[in-house]
Amino acid sequence: MVLNRSMMFFERMILIFAGTTTALMIAHVTVDVLAKNLLNRPLPGTITIVSNIYMPIITFLPLILVQHYDQHISVDVVFDRLSNGVKRFLTSLAFLVATCVFVLMAYYGLAEAMSKFRAQAFIIEYGIRFPIWPGYFLPVIGYGLIAVYTLLQFLNSVLQAIKNTTAPS
Secondary structure, eight states: OHHHHHHHHHHHHHHHHHHHHHHHHHHHHHHHHHHHHHSSOOOTTHHHHIIIIIHHHHHHTTHHHHHHTTOSOOOOTTGGGSOHHHHHHHHHHHHHHHHHHHHHHHHHHHHHHHHHHHHTOEEEETTEEEEOGGGGHHHHHHHHHHHHHHHHHHHHHHHHHHHHHHSOO
């Protein structure tokens, strides 16, 4: 599939970014625990930063990888018994529906993110103001990426179907 080769670099960058973010989060939490237990001075904002920045990055950006490696939950009891043509049609339809759902999720997520941005949403922890509005854009990015990916998968499946119907028998 041409799509796989063209997306490989992008997927690696997401993996590196999410992995680096995970390592940074682990280091941040470790330093916070050590500071709290050894110096009785926890790092301000650790909980806020972990829950509003690190976790959304780790959760939403790699969604595209879950789609690529077909690791979503699926129940194939009926699907496995269908003919290849019906399977191809249903798979293409699923890509199209998934694209629409992810576009809607990104759209409504963007509305929420813009609302938080306009309000300059923040949390006060240890008397320090931590902005949390940037974290609201991370699901939008994740849903947008997976929407583009499922659209490309849909187009690829349609092109594959056309290729199969025009190929000589």
